[in-house]
Structure formats: C-alpha cells, structure tokens
Amino acid sequence: MNYATTDLKQILKDLNTFYDVDSVGDDVDLFAKGLLDSLILIQFVMAIENHYKIQIRNQDINYESFKTFSKIKTMLKSNYAS
Secondary structure, three states: OOOOHHHHHHHHHHHOOOOOHHHOOOOOOOOOOOOOOHHHHHHHHHHHHHHHOOOOOHHHOOOOOOOOHHHHHHHHHHHHOO
C-alpha cells in the first residue's frame, strides 16, 4: 500500500483546518508545531484507519511513531504494508 505524505496531510487538514498543513515538511515535529496533541492524535489515527482500511495497533500509537510525516509513513510501511 502506498502511504503518501499528500494523503496524510489531507487527512490531518480535514481535522486541523486552522493550520496550513501543506507548508509543513516531512521531518517537522507535528507536536512541537501544534498540529498534533493527544486528542487530535487519536482523531488522526482513526481517520488514517478509515482512509487506508487498516487497524493501527495500540503499541504503534505513540509520540515517536507520529512525530513527523516521515515517521508516520515509516511506521505504516513497516507494520501495515499489504
């Protein structure tokens, strides 16, 4: 499965319309930038699951795995490639 940054950005944009998600680089800390917090992270995970039709395991939902778009893609490719 292709886990593209553009898809992840669109999913996050749908949750976070007040921030210009498109201007955020792949290696920018999403928590430090204020794009993710604990509540939005759970909503983001659920939206990713719905978009890609996958079930993300609880152990994969953590700060390190969701820190940047690059880390999210790496985690998804490593654990949910079909």
